[in-house]
Amino acid sequence: MNYFIGSAMFVCMCFGITDKQIKTAVETHGVGNMRDLKKVMALGGQCGKCVELAQTIIDDTIIDESLFKEVG
C-alpha cells in the first residue's frame, strides 16, 4: 500500500520519508545506493520494508538524470 501527500508518495512510513526526499538526496548529495542514502536519512533503519522501493527510486532518478546530461 502506498500513501500520498500532494504529489509525493511516502516510501518509508516508519520515518515519514517521501519519494521526493529520496530524489532530492540523489540530485543534491550524489546518493547512488542505499548505503549512501542511509548516511543522509534514517530510511530503512526500522522495519526495512521500504528498502527495495527506495533503491528503485534511486536507480530511476539516476537514469532520469543521465538522459538529460549533454554528451560531449
Ligand code: FES
Ligand atoms: S518503512 Fe522504512 S524502515 Fe519501516
